[in-house]
Amino acid sequence: MIEYELEYLKWKRRQLALRQNYADTPPGLSGEQADEEERLLNLAWKEYGEKRRFRLTTGVKISEEPFVGRKAELEKIRSLFAEGAGTVFLSGMGELENRRLPGYLGEDMQTPTTGSCCGIMTGV
Amino acid sequence: MEHDVIRLAERVITREPERRPEAKWIQQRVDRLAAAAGLKSRAETDRLIYEKMYARAPKKTDTTKIRYWRTGYHLPAGREEALAFAGVLQLDQSETAWFLQACMEKSDLVFESAPEEECPFYSLYKERTALMEAMISQYIESVPPSRMFQLDLSYEKLEAFVRHLYCIDALDGTAFALSSTKKEIVRNHLSSSNYESEFLRIRRLLGEIPRRTMLRQIFLLSLPYLNRRLMDERLLRLGYLPLTEGHTSQRGALVDDLVIGLLKQYEASCKGRDPLTCRHWMFEQLSILDQYFLERKKEEYRFLYFRILSTMEGYTL
Numbered sequence: 058m059i060e061y062e063l064e065y066l067k068w069k070r071r072q073l074a075l076r077q078n079y080a081d082t083p084p085g086l087s088g089e090q091a092d093e094e095e096r097l098l099n100l101a102w103k104e105y106g107e108k109r110r111f112r113l114t115t116g117v118k119i120s121e122e123p124f125v126g127r128k129a130e131l132e133k134i135r136s137l138f139a140e141g142a143g144t145v146f147l148s149g150m151g152e153l154e155n156r157r158l159p160g161y162l163g164e165d166m167q168t169p170t171t172g173s174c175c176g177i178m179t180g181v
Numbered sequence: 182m183e184h185d186v187i188r189l190a191e192r193v194i195t196r197e198p199e200r201r202p203e204a205k206w207i208q209q210r211v212d213r214l215a216a217a218a219g220l221k222s223r224a225e226t227d228r229l230i231y232e233k234m235y236a237r238a239p240k241k242t243d244t245t246k247i248r249y250w251r252t253g254y255h256l257p258a259g260r261e262e263a264l265a266f267a268g269v270l271q272l273d274q275s276e277t278a279w280f281l282q283a284c285m286e287k288s289d290l291v292f293e294s295a296p297e298e299e300c301p302f303y304s305l306y307k308e309r310t311a312l313m314e315a316m317i318s319q320y321i322e323s324v325p326p327s328r329m330f331q332l333d334l335s336y337e338k339l340e341a342f343v344r345h346l347y348c349i350d351a352l353d354g355t356a357f358a359l360s361s362t363k364k365e366i367v368r369n370h371l372s373s374s375n376y377e378s379e380f381l382r383i384r385r386l387l388g389e390i391p392r393r394t395m396l397r398q399i400f401l402l403s404l405p406y407l408n409r410r411l412m413d414e415r416l417l418r419l420g421y422l423p424l425t426e427g428h429t430s431q432r433g434a435l436v437d438d439l440v441i442g443l444l445k446q447y448e449a450s451c452k453g454r455d456p457l458t459c460r461h462w463m464f465e466q467l468s469i470l471d472q473y474f475l476e477r478k479k480e481e482y483r484f485l486y487f488r489i490l491s492t493m494e495g496y497t498l
Contacts, residue, residue, distance in 0.1 A: 064326040064336060071322045072456050079406035083451035084459045 066105055069098055124161050131161060186466045189442040190473050190482070193435050201429045203284040204253020210270045211251045217271075227251065233269040234262075256285055256431060260389065263287075286392040286431055288420035293388060309386055309419055316402040316415070317343060317384065323405070325457065344380045348373035348493065350401050354467035354485035356475050357496060376489045392421045393430065396440070397485055405451075405459035409444050434481035443470070 073086070073094055080087040086094055137145050149155045215226040227244040249255040250266060257263040263285050267277045281287050295310075296303045321339055324346060329336040332349065352358060383390055383398060399415045400407065413423035422428065428437045443466065451459040467485060474482040490496060 061326050061330065061336075068322075068325050075319065075322065075406055076456065079411070081410065082406045082408045083447055084405050084454060084456040090453070 062105060066098075066102055069101070073098060127158060127161070130158065134159075134162060184466070184469055185446055186443065186470050187473055189446065190439065190470055193439045193442065193482075194477075194479065196438065197433060197435055198429065201253050201433050202427060203429060207253065207270075207280070207284060208251055210272060210276070214270055223248075223251070230266070230269050234265050260285075260287060260291060282392070282420075282422040283425070283428060286422070288390065288392070288395070290420055291389050292386055295385065295387070306386070312415065312418055313384055313386060316399065319406070320347075320402040323456065344377055345373045347380065347401060348376055348490065350404075350464075351397070351485050351487065352490055352493070352496075353464045354401070354471065355483065355490065356468060356472035357490070358464065358468040359472055373489075373493055375492050379489070386419070392416075393436070393484060394487070395419060395421055396436075397487070400440075401485070404463060405456045407444070407463075408448060409441060412440070412444070430481055432481050434479070436482060436484055439470075439482055440484065443467075 072084075073091070076084055076086040076094070077091050079085045080091075134145055134147075147155050147158060211223075211226060211230070214230070215221075215223070218226070218229060220226050220229060224244070227247040228239055230247050231239040231244050246255065250257060257266050260281075263281060264277070267280050272280055278289055282289060290302060290305070292302070292306055296306050300306075321343060324339060326336050328346075329339065329342075332342075332346075334342045334345070382388055383394065395416065396412075399412060399419075403411060403415070409424060416423045424437045424441050426438060426441060427435070430436050446466070447459070447463055451462050454462075471483050471486065474480070480486075
């Protein structure tokens with residue numbers, strides 16, 4: 058599921074870099090103009106971050122299939138959050154379903170993930 | 182309201198020379214050869230050229246094509262014949278480059294396949310394909326998410342749709358963009374599939390790629406970050422003649438003057454504006470220009486149009 062607001066901001070960031078690279082073309086920017094554009098963009102990023110702060114950013118669904126094992130890892134993750142870790146990084150070999158693991162933490166924890174073999178989770 | 186681009190188009194057409202300056206240049210080289218060989222008539226010179234090129238005496242009408250090359254009605258059919266002709270005219274290295282790049286509108290080198298590492302042109306090929314890939318990467322980076330949404334294409338698979346986006350951009354720069362059926366065509370990704378192998382060939386710089394095609398390629402891939410300096414630099418680095426005032430295409434059109442004029446207007450109208458506004462301005466002007474040239478049957482000036490566009494599903498004009 059693509060999030061257009063985020064993609065738009067990323068696109069704006071890339072455009073800013075291109076506008077600075079090609080400062081002598083019509084959409085090009087340099088000096089104060091570029092600084093101002095960067096300031097506005099940073100502001101937009103900040104606003105976006107504020108809006109998304111406590112929201113699930115990707116659709117992690119709890120699997121209906123039975124889940125066996127990984128109890129120790131799940132406990133470890135829970136205890137890290139309990140200790141106040143804002144972010145926990147999961148890493149491991151590919152194809153071990155690392156991205157699905159957060160889904161089994163329970164509904165009291167919202168767990169956005171990214172990456173193919175590592176998950177980033179934010180405790181709420 | 183008359184558009185500035187229409188005035189530019191009219192000015193360019195009015196200035197079209199009766200005879201290509203490049204053809205006069207060839208005539209001068211033929212005359213130089215005749216003087217060196219002590220030949221009095223042009224028929225004798227044509228005969229000499231034919232004999233040197235094909236190592237046999239010409240039959241009755243064989244020298245006609247030499248006369249056509251000399252007078253600029255036609256040009257040698259391919260690179261091999263062109264180089265043989267240049268050899269007979271005893272053109273030096275810079276003259277041969279001019280003959281290929283300006284008169285024939287070809288690149289300095291052609292790669293039939295990707296060269297091996299041992300090939301002396303390997304690093305040059307790598308440098309040129311790297312430039313092409315950089316232009317394509319920049320093109321992808323410049324596609325706004327909203328555009329993919331409008332086209333009903335997946336933004337996550339943007340790379341896979343480059344060919345289709347390119348064709349849609351080319352269409353946006355033609356009179357088709359002003360037609361009412363436009364919206365039907367743009368949604369079907371497969372409608373540009375006829376252009377797949379050709380797009381890939383150009384991307385890998387394989388085979389003969391006419392200057393006109395490369396001009397279009399650079400123009401579309403670079404927008405909206407485009408100006409005269411960048412066009413010249415990229416044409417040169419890819420082995421082509423940079424934009425040159427007064428240069429005529431093989432059929433005598435002043436396409437370079439048109440592009441130079443258009444880029445000047447782009448600079449004057451869009452300086453400091455955001456990329457999407459710049460892009461919108463350019464495509465609007467391009468479609469107006471294309472419509473103008475289409476109506477006047479000046480096909481040579483429709484530099485974003487290529488035949489495969491008319492085979493795309495939904496295309497009507």
